[in-house]
Amino acid sequence: MTVLVxxxxxxxxxxxxxxSKPQLMATDQGATRGDGIFESxxxxxxxPRKISAHLARLAASAETxxxxxxxxxxxxxxxxxxxxxxxxxxxLVAKLLVTRGVEGAGSPTAWxxxxxxxxxxxxxxxxxxDVLLLDRGYDSTVAERAPWLLLGAKTLSYAVNMAALRYAxxxxxxxxxxxxxxxxxxxxxxxxxxxATVREGTRTLTTPLLESGVLPGTSQGxxxxxxxxAGWQLGYGPLVPQDLFGADAVWLVSSIRLMxxxxxIDGRKIPVSRELTDELTELLVKGSRE
Amino acid sequence: MTVLVxxxxxxxxxxxxxxSKPQLMATDQGATRGDGIFESxxxxxxxPRKISAHLARLAASAETxxxxxxxxxxxxxxxxxxxxxxxxxxxLVAKLLVTRGVEGAGSPTAWxxxxxxxxxxxxxxxxxxDVLLLDRGYDSTVAERAPWLLLGAKTLSYAVNMAALRYAxxxxxxxxxxxxxxxxxxxxxxxxxxxATVREGTRTLTTPLLESGVLPGTSQGxxxxxxxxAGWQLGYGPLVPQDLFGADAVWLVSSIRLMxxxxxIDGRKIPVSRELTDELTELLVKGSRE
Numbered sequence: 001m002t003v004l005v006x007x008x009x010x011x012x013x014x015x016x017x018x019x020s021k022p023q024l025m026a027t028d029q030g031a032t033r034g035d036g037i038f039e040s041x042x043x044x045x046x047x048p049r050k051i052s053a054h055l056a057r058l059a060a061s062a063e064t065x066x067x068x069x070x071x072x073x074x075x076x077x078x079x080x081x082x083x084x085x086x087x088x089x090x091x092l093v094a095k096l097l098v099t100r101g102v103e104g105a106g107s108p109t110a111w112x113x114x115x116x117x118x119x120x121x122x123x124x125x126x127x128x129x130d131v132l133l134l135d136r137g138y139d140s141t142v143a144e145r146a147p148w149l150l151l152g153a154k155t156l157s158y159a160v161n162m163a164a165l166r167y168a169x170x171x172x173x174x175x176x177x178x179x180x181x182x183x184x185x186x187x188x189x190x191x192x193x194x195x196a197t198v199r200e201g202t203r204t205l206t207t208p209l210l211e212s213g214v215l216p217g218t219s220q221g222x223x224x225x226x227x228x229x230a231g232w233q234l235g236y237g238p239l240v241p242q243d244l245f246g247a248d249a250v251w252l253v254s255s256i257r258l259m260x261x262x263x264x265i266d267g268r269k270i271p272v273s274r275e276l277t278d279e280l281t282e283l284l285v286k287g288s289r290e
Numbered sequence: 291m292t293v294l295v296x297x298x299x300x301x302x303x304x305x306x307x308x309x310s311k312p313q314l315m316a317t318d319q320g321a322t323r324g325d326g327i328f329e330s331x332x333x334x335x336x337x338p339r340k341i342s343a344h345l346a347r348l349a350a351s352a353e354t355x356x357x358x359x360x361x362x363x364x365x366x367x368x369x370x371x372x373x374x375x376x377x378x379x380x381x382l383v384a385k386l387l388v389t390r391g392v393e394g395a396g397s398p399t400a401w402x403x404x405x406x407x408x409x410x411x412x413x414x415x416x417x418x419x420d421v422l423l424l425d426r427g428y429d430s431t432v433a434e435r436a437p438w439l440l441l442g443a444k445t446l447s448y449a450v451n452m453a454a455l456r457y458a459x460x461x462x463x464x465x466x467x468x469x470x471x472x473x474x475x476x477x478x479x480x481x482x483x484x485x486a487t488v489r490e491g492t493r494t495l496t497t498p499l500l501e502s503g504v505l506p507g508t509s510q511g512x513x514x515x516x517x518x519x520a521g522w523q524l525g526y527g528p529l530v531p532q533d534l535f536g537a538d539a540v541w542l543v544s545s546i547r548l549m550x551x552x553x554x555i556d557g558r559k560i561p562v563s564r565e566l567t568d569e570l571t572e573l574l575v576k577g578s579r580e
Contacts, residue, residue, distance in 0.1 A: 004316050023312045023316045025309075026292075028314070029452075031314055031321040031387075031389070031446070032387065032446065033448035033449065034324020034448055035448065036449075038322070065453065113316060135432065137439050139471060142471070145425065146427055148453045148454040149450055149453075150449055150450055155447075156321070156322065156324050156447075157324040157445075157447030159445040160438065160440055161323075162325050163355065163438045181428075181432065
């Protein structure tokens with residue numbers, strides 16, 4: 001089941017709506033133009049993980065999109081309502097969505113949706129994933145030159161991300177790592193790329209440069225916040241595909257699926273480490289609680 | 291007012307819905323991921339213009355998106371219902387929309403929305419528009435290499451197009467002409483670029499190469515279908531910005547606004563020809579009826 005809670009000034013803790021009935025206007029610009037933003041966060045035993053990081057990124061996306069959205073505390077209360085209204089579950093996905101609203105109305109439509117995560121995330125983080133490298137079409141410097149491309153915002157315009165995933169599945173893979181047209185590793189359609197290398201006792205985690213036009217990963221951020229104390233060196237790219245093939249392990253990291261170990265890239269096997277996955281997942285979870 | 295007609299197998303001519311009430315599920319992938327496609331067509335005195343071209347492009351977009359959508363005749367009947375249900379108006383916009391539907395449901399959500407066009411289109415085609423050249427980030431060869439970028443599909447993921455228009459307005463312009471990262475002229479966020487040159491008695495209309503990743507313009511197609519008989523040479527790019535500055539007239543062409551004459555590009559005035567605009571608008575309208 002899905003629980004819907006709309007952010008509505010008339011309801012301090014959000015307005016619970018019947019998710020089995022239509023609740024959006026057909027003229028909402030979220031539906032007609034993908035004109036909005038979102039966040040997906042994991043709630044464990046009723047508590048959302050790293051809610052501040054998600055709300056900070058939502059606010060940053062809103063600013064990039066010239067979208068005025070409800071304040072953080074309204075989102076926190078609506079998310080709490082959505083989680084409380086859902087039958088108890090060990091894990092829930094709490095999705096925060098806000099669109100530019102109905103054309104001409106001038107006010108955004110904002111809601112939280114709580115539901116149980118699908119089974120594929122757990123399966124993939126246990127068994128690993130096969131990925132394809134796909135060209136994202138942009139070079140790694142365009143994000144800074146062309147703010148209208150919204151590269152740092154998590155918008156509702158996800159058709160290309162979904163198409164890339166369908167392309168991967170049609171070609172026998174599970175997921176995608178986008179590359180820039182100038183050959184850098186960027187991100188997954190719904191995840192951040194992370195590599196681990198162990199060289200002469202030095203353990204290093206590396207993720208692509210933010211400036212290359214990737215979304216700042218809240219999970220990668222949570223992991224980095226605890227990994228340094230655990231003895232990891234932390235690095236920001238640039239990464240090229242060869243770095244992925246040369247790493248001791250590669251993951252796609254995201255809020256719901258957590259650390260999904262990459263077991264092959266473009267059909268070529270790469271090392272998978274259960275020990276590293278377990279250690280880093282623990283550090284990620286620890287960082288997500290803080 | 292807006293009239294909504296959903297395509298529904300239980301209603302041969304479409305199911306009329308109350309547009310003043312929510313009609314979309316909040317979990318529809320159109321709203322949560324911009325995962326769908328659309329067309330906007332003009333109906334004049336109750337008759338949609340170039341409906342076959344719009345339905346053909348909708349079908350092509352669906353194929354690119356792996357989306358199974360209702361057949362053309364169902365769209366035609368639903369559009370006729372939407373137009374008939376609307377109070378009579380000289381001009382109506384009939385928008386056709388189809389999303390991937392509610393997550394897990396496996397069937398698309400398809401509807402037609404009829405409304406009176408906003409006043410800005412008429413104003414802009416009369417007074418002309420100031421445009422900015424903005425980098426679309428893609429090079430002109432990526433469309434053929436990377437089908438997952440959906441460059442030939444008219445998807446609901448329009449956040450970048452809307453952001454480019456906001457950027458233009460913030461910088462004192464009305465509209466945008468996108469360029470490729472390798473310097474070619476592409477298209478407007480919601481229109482096709484067209485130039486006219488008159489050289490030693492030879493009159494030529496030119497539009498960018500389709501292969502460079504632009505949407506095939508239904509209005510440009512309608513115009514080209516009648517312009518040859520009126521003595522115009524027809525050409526497909528490549529066009530570079532210098533060609534725009536050197537042309538005798540430049541337009542952004544689209545189904546609702548028709549021929550909007552460009553009067554400046556990046557603040558630099560270019561020639562505007564009322565005569566050419568009138569002649570070509572007439573040819574466009576003629577081609578749209580056939």
